Amino acid sequence: MSKTLEQPPKVKPVPKDVEKYAHSLLPSHHNLYYKRFGKSATVTCAACGQTYTGLIERPMEIEKSLVKVIDLPMHNTEGKCEKCGAPGIYKAEGRVKSFAYEKWTDFVVGQNLGDDFVFRAFSIKRKSRKNLKDEEEMTEYARIYLSKGKKAMEWWHRSYYGQEYWYEGNPSWYGECKISRNHYWPGTLKEIEKTPMLKYGDPERYDLIYYYSAFSRYPDFELVQKAGMTDLMYALLCQYGANINPRGKTIADRLRVNKDRLKELRERKGDLTYLHIFQEERKNKTRFTREQIEERLFLAKKHGPTDRKTYELILMHTNLHKLLAYIESQRKKNIYEHTYLDYIRMRQRAGYDLSNEVYLFPKDLRRRHDEMVRMLEKKRNDEYKEQMEKKWPKIREKSNKLDRKYSYKSGKYLIRPAMNAMEIVEEGRVLHHCVGSSDTYFQKHSKGTSYILFLRNAKEPEKPLATVELSSKGTVLQWYEAYDKQPDRKSIQPWLNRYMKHLQEKKKKKVG
Ligand SMILES: [Zn+2]
Numbered sequence: 001m002s003k004t005l006e007q008p009p010k011v012k013p014v015p016k017d018v019e020k021y022a023h024s025l026l027p028s029h030h031n032l033y034y035k036r037f038g039k040s041a042t043v044t045c046a047a048c049g050q051t052y053t054g055l056i057e058r059p060m061e062i063e064k065s066l067v068k069v070i071d072l073p074m075h076n077t078e079g080k081c082e083k084c085g086a087p088g089i090y091k092a093e094g095r096v097k098s099f100a101y102e103k104w105t106d107f108v109v110g111q112n113l114g115d116d117f118v119f120r121a122f123s124i125k126r127k128s129r130k131n132l133k134d135e136e137e138m139t140e141y142a143r144i145y146l147s148k149g150k151k152a153m154e155w156w157h158r159s160y161y162g163q164e165y166w167y168e169g170n171p172s173w174y175g176e177c178k179i180s181r182n183h184y185w186p187g188t189l190k191e192i193e194k195t196p197m198l199k200y201g202d203p204e205r206y207d208l209i210y211y212y213s214a215f216s217r218y219p220d221f222e223l224v225q226k227a228g229m230t231d232l233m234y235a236l237l238c239q240y241g242a243n244i245n246p247r248g249k250t251i252a253d254r255l256r257v258n259k260d261r262l263k264e265l266r267e268r269k270g271d272l273t274y275l276h277i278f279q280e281e282r283k284n285k286t287r288f289t290r291e292q293i294e295e296r297l298f299l300a301k302k303h304g305p306t307d308r309k310t311y312e313l314i315l316m317h318t319n320l321h322k323l324l325a326y327i328e329s330q331r332k333k334n335i336y337e338h339t340y341l342d343y344i345r346m347r348q349r350a351g352y353d354l355s356n357e358v359y360l361f362p363k364d365l366r367r368r369h370d371e372m373v374r375m376l377e378k379k380r381n382d383e384y385k386e387q388m389e390k391k392w393p394k395i396r397e398k399s400n401k402l403d404r405k406y407s408y409k410s411g412k413y414l415i416r417p418a419m420n421a422m423e424i425v426e427e428g429r430v431l432h433h434c435v436g437s438s439d440t441y442f443q444k445h446s447k448g449t450s451y452i453l454f455l456r457n458a459k460e461p462e463k464p465l466a467t468v469e470l471s472s473k474g475t476v477l478q479w480y481e482a483y484d485k486q487p488d489r490k491s492i493q494p495w496l497n498r499y500m501k502h503l504q505e506k507k508k509k510k511v512g
Helices: 018-025 188-195 208-219 221-226 230-238 250-256 259-267 274-285 292-304 306-316 319-330 337-349 367-392 394-406 421-431 438-447 489-511
Strands: 028-039 040-045 051-055 079-082 088-092 101-113 114-126 135-146 153-159 164-168 409-411 413-417 452-456 467-473 476-480
Touching: 018 101, 018 114, 040 409, 051 467, 088 153, 101 188, 101 208, 114 208, 135 164, 135 208, 153 467, 208 221, 208 250, 221 230, 230 274, 230 292, 250 259, 250 274, 259 274, 292 306, 306 337, 319 337, 319 438, 319 467, 337 367, 394 413, 394 438, 394 452, 413 489, 421 438, 421 452, 421 467, 421 489, 438 452
Parallel strands: 028 088
Antiparallel strands: 028 040, 040 051, 079 088, 101 114, 114 135, 135 153, 153 164, 409 413, 413 452, 452 467, 467 476
């Protein structure tokens, strides 16, 4: 082999009684394969592999001393090997399929390695084949190495096309680690006692790998557990969420909090919210007042990320006491926090100064909220108009020429082309149809393929009534009043017909 494969750190030989323990995990009964010939039977024991024959019926007096008598074998009943004494289950040869089958189970062996420790995961497998002795095979498939103050190291063993090798795995969270941990070799506990860094652990009901991989990694685990700081202990066990620095010199350094917060942290039973607040305090090289702590508890315990941000913004301009009083006063009017947060976000978007209490704590919240909704809608609309005006400048450039060509007034109605893109947007908004919201009509109008015209009551020339798409040849392609409907079709359609006629005559005159 040319390539040197990676090797895990060395371990001690497997303790002697492990094999016996492994064997005890498998079913105690082996198969007793049998075949009957008239008054006798032949039995092969899968435990010892030996075969014997004997009479299965009460013998005649004369035969008694000459022939061995054995139990009557019956399929799937319990028996005992005449040779080795092992308990077994009789299997009629003809009723057992010839293929082999396997039974296996996994177990873990803990071993002291001086200062360090290793959990070794094994499989014990029993292979059975008809009329042959059972074979048992023990293989090691993973190891978890523990060192003081370090993250556990995980190694996996693989066999690939006959080649055996080890590779370093991703140390997972040991609550979910893939090693089967139903069985621990009983000697494991003594091995733990021999290991200085582990011997004061108290795993209670926790799984040993889960517990000791956290216990060895965090120097303060024992203290945290004994002080009853339950929340923090769970976070350490999960090895997640506590934001600990295992390499710190003192416990305060390791928990990343100011030393004078340790007492309170203990009183709070290691509450993670407090821990994180104290960590923030130390990070910012400051000391939080009681009120600052209360604010942070309020933010952490009640709200999702978006709401929390909004509350943070509010608390930049007021204090928690005032905020809570305001929320309570609104609740009495059946106005809830989400309306308030919604309102504040709109004020912020519209660029208001929230340090002004008139805006921060409005007297009539519901009304101000609805006002903001309308205001922002108008703002969005104005921005869109500007954007379309920039995008389609030709509509304005052409407007005088088109006005001369297409404007017309007769009787009840008048019609005129759109003067600019903004007008088209506004028309679409007021009449609730799509002319102002898709690029199609703007583009056609710019290119001169077709034009957007406004039909209006002659008495109310500023009020949108119907929108008309006119082809460059002077034909009405489509027209709609509000919501894409035509309630005034009876009067508008004949009028438009006259309009088209008018355009044709105008054209002829020009040519003529
Ligand atoms: Zn036997």
